[in-house]
Amino acid sequence: MTLSAKMSLLGTETAFDVxxxxxxxxxxxxxxxxxxxxxxxFPTPAPIVEAGVQALKDxxxxxxxxxxIPELRDAVAExxxxxxxxxxxxxxxxxxxxxxxxxxxxxxxxxxxxxxxxYPNPGFPIYESMIRYSGATPVPIPLLEESGFSFDAxxxxxxxxxxxxxxxxxxxxxxxxxxxxxxxLEKLVTGLERWPDVYVLSDEIYSRMVYDGEExxxxxxxxxxxxxxxxxxxxxxxxxxxxxxxxxxxWPEHLIPEITKLCVNYHSCVNASAQYAGIAALKMDQxxxxxxxxxxxxxxxxxxxxxxxxxxxxxxxxxxxFYAFANITGTGRSSREIQEFLLEQEGIATISGTSFGVxxxxxxxxxxxxxTDNISAAMDRLEKALPAFIQS
Ligand code: PLP
Numbered sequence: 001m002t003l004s005a006k007m008s009l010l011g012t013e014t015a016f017d018v019x020x021x022x023x024x025x026x027x028x029x030x031x032x033x034x035x036x037x038x039x040x041x042f043p044t045p046a047p048i049v050e051a052g053v054q055a056l057k058d059x060x061x062x063x064x065x066x067x068x069i070p071e072l073r074d075a076v077a078e079x080x081x082x083x084x085x086x087x088x089x090x091x092x093x094x095x096x097x098x099x100x101x102x103x104x105x106x107x108x109x110x111x112x113x114x115x116x117x118x119y120p121n122p123g124f125p126i127y128e129s130m131i132r133y134s135g136a137t138p139v140p141i142p143l144l145e146e147s148g149f150s151f152d153a154x155x156x157x158x159x160x161x162x163x164x165x166x167x168x169x170x171x172x173x174x175x176x177x178x179x180x181x182x183x184x185l186e187k188l189v190t191g192l193e194r195w196p197d198v199y200v201l202s203d204e205i206y207s208r209m210v211y212d213g214e215e216x217x218x219x220x221x222x223x224x225x226x227x228x229x230x231x232x233x234x235x236x237x238x239x240x241x242x243x244x245x246x247x248x249x250x251w252p253e254h255l256i257p258e259i260t261k262l263c264v265n266y267h268s269c270v271n272a273s274a275q276y277a278g279i280a281a282l283k284m285d286q287x288x289x290x291x292x293x294x295x296x297x298x299x300x301x302x303x304x305x306x307x308x309x310x311x312x313x314x315x316x317x318x319x320x321x322f323y324a325f326a327n328i329t330g331t332g333r334s335s336r337e338i339q340e341f342l343l344e345q346e347g348i349a350t351i352s353g354t355s356f357g358v359x360x361x362x363x364x365x366x367x368x369x370x371x372t373d374n375i376s377a378a379m380d381r382l383e384k385a386l387p388a389f390i391q392s
Contacts, residue, residue, distance in 0.1 A: 011129030014355035018339075022349040033378040035366045036349030038174060038323065040240035042295075044277075045288035048239060051280030055273040064272050066263040067256075068095025068248075072275045075282045076248050083207070084218040086226075094249045094259050095278070097270050099205045102232040102249035103168070104130050105262045106201045109255070110165040111136035118159055119168040120151070122175055122325075122356035122363070124203065127168050136165070142359050145316055145327060149178025153187035160195050167192075169219065170203040172210055172320020175356045175365040177300075179210065179319040182217055189222045199228045205247075206321040208238040208289065211297050214319065220250070227252050237321075238289060239281045244274045296322050299368040299375055306379035307366065312390050322369045325353065329362045332391035338364050346385050348378045 018036040026032045073090040080088050096102050111117055111134025119127040121140035131138040141156050143149045171180040202219035210216050219229055234247025251259050303324050307315040312330035328338050339352035353360030368375060
C-alpha cells in the first residue's frame with residue numbers, strides 16, 4: 001500500500017484520544033472525571049431538539065443547497081446584525097457541518113508549498129495540522145501567559161512577508177481561555193493595511209462565551225478588513241450542539257464560488273434537520289444559553305481558585321470559553337507527565353498543553369465544562385495526590 005506523502009503531515013486532536021481512553025477506563029469500572037474534552041455537559045435546549053425532530057417528521061430528508069437552507073442563512077445574517085452590529089448578505093453565509101470545516105477549507109484554499117500561514121500557538125491543534133497538510137509552512141504566533149495569552153501585534157506584523165497568505169486568530173481562545181486585547185487587534189488591523197493580499201480567518205466559535213460583562217470583539221468590527229476576512233462560528237458550544245455538526249462561515253463575496261466548490265466536493269450539504277434545529281436555536285428565547293453561561297461562570301471561578309491553591313500550579317484568570325490553562329512548571333514535571341499521571345493514577349482527564357503546540361509546554365488544559373461537584377472532586381484528588389508527584 002502506498003499512501004500519499006501528505007497523509008503523514010496530518011496531525012490530530014488529542015482531546016479525542018483522551019476522551020476514548022477516559023471512556024475505556026470508565027468501562028473498566030474506574031471513576032473518571034472528564035475535564036478533557038471541550039464540550040458543554042448540558043443537553044441541547046428542548047426547543048432546538050423539538051425543531052430537529054419536527055423537521056424529520058415534516059419530511060426534510062433530502063439534500064439541501066450546499067450553502068444551506070435560505071431561512072437558516074437569513075437567521076444567521078440577522079444574528080450577526082444583532083450581535084456584531086454589522087449588516088452582511090445571507091449570500092455570504094456558508095452553513096457547514098460544524099465549525100471545523102470552515103478552518104480546514106480556508107487553510108486548504110490558501111495553503112500550498114511555498115506559502116506561509118500564521119496561527120496561534122498554543123492554539124486549536126487542527127490549525128497546525130491542516131497547514132502542514134496543505135503543504136504551507138506554519139508560522140506560530142506565540143500566545144504567552146505574561147500577556148494574558150493575547151499577542152503582541154508588532155511581533156505578528158514582523159512575521160508577515162511576501163509568502164504570507166493567511167493569518168488565523170482565535171478569541172476567546174482554546175486552550176488558554178484568553179481574549180485578544182482590543183488595542184493589539186487595532187494595531188494589527190492598521191498594520192495589515194501594508195499587506196493587502198493577506199487574508200484573515202477569525203475563529204469566533206466562543207464568541208458568546210465571554211465573562212464579567214465584557215463584550216466579544218469580532219474582527220468584523222473592522223470595516224477595512226471585511227473584504228479579506230473569514231469568520232468561523234457555529235452552534236456547537238453556545239447551544240450545546242457539538243454532536244449535531246452545525247456551524248457557519250462568513251466569507252467575502254468573491255470567495256463564495258471557491259468555498260462552494262470545496263463544500264460540493266467534500267460533503268454536498270449539511271444534514272437538513274440539523275439546519276432547521278439551527279434556526280430554532282437562533283430564534284428561541286436565549287434564556288437556556290444565559291443559564292449555561294452563568295453555570296460556566298460559577299465553575300470558572302471555582303476551578304481558578306482551586307488550581308491556584310495547589311502547590312506547583314498557578315493559573316491565569318480565564319476570560320472566555322470554558323478552559324483554564326494552568327502553568328504546571330512548579331511541579332518539575334512536563335505537561336505530558338502531568339496529563340498521564342492525572343488520567344492513569346487519579347482518574348482525571350485533562351489535556352497536555354503540548355497538544356496545542358510547542359508553546360503549550362509547561363501548561364495543562366482543564367475544561368470546566370463539568371459540574372461544580374465533579375470539579376471539586378477532581379481538585380480534592382489533585383490536592384491529595386500532587387505533592388507526592390512533584391519533583392524538586
Ligand atoms: N475552533 C475552536 C477554537 C475550537 O475549540 C473548536 C472545538 O473545540 C472548533 C473550532 C470546532 O468546533 P466544531 O465542533 O463546531 O467543529
